[in-house]
Amino acid sequence: MRVSESSAVSALPTSAESVAAPPEPRAAVKKNARAKETPTGLVRRARRMNRTLALAFPDAHCELDFTTPLELAVATILSAQCTDVRVNQTTPALFAKYRSAQDYAGADRAEMEEYIRPTGFFRNKTNSLIGLGQALVERYDGELPNTLEDLVTLPGIGRKTANVVLGNAFGVPGITVDTHFGRLVRRWNWTQEEDPVKVEHIVGALIERKEWTMLSHRVIFHGRRVCHARKPACGACVLAKDCPSYGAGPTDPATAAALIKGPETEHLLELVGL
């Protein structure tokens, strides 16, 4: 039965009621709205968030320094449990010394350990780098292969590293599910999966394939600069209106603005009118 306009109006609270009722917290309103979100609604929201992130971080990029696919694979292996800044401080000397897969395959273990010691877990990482060089020489004529299937068979290269290399050195779209990426897409309720491979497939179904590599950079940039694990800058966040976790961090604009990090801060604050 069609509800008449007059009965719909009479169902509205009086002005006295609306003043007396405490405002529902925005996070709760968002949560309720999200509970009813359809699969199509989720795709639209996810793509809208990706477009907003593109405006926020037009220069998002891989933050590891490299000039060849092999260098990127090595830098990504070294980035496990280590900051990109530290890796970038370590790799110039390493890359000058070890230029080819053959160089890694024939490396003196103790000498290589000294080069990569600052990145932590240097014994395991040395094993991976020497093993990687040997596998490349034995199976791929010393060249890094350019498919996910081949890359993940190499020592030290899991799915995450393979996607970084594919997306940034070979131009093949790839989704990089690191800790920031997984944390943020769960916060956004794109998925609640914890398994990185499942997250990769679910996000891959939401976002256009050509966007995968840049989406990965943008999400990781946002995680490092705005949506921190402990205190996300919700009150100064460009994604606030589409984020079901708005309110997980301070919503006061000035308090939130002070939490934003990085060279894009001024631009990010301008986008939200601060």
Ligand code: SF4
């Ligand atoms: S900072 Fe807050 S509003 Fe922005 S994406 Fe993170 S949780 Fe959501």
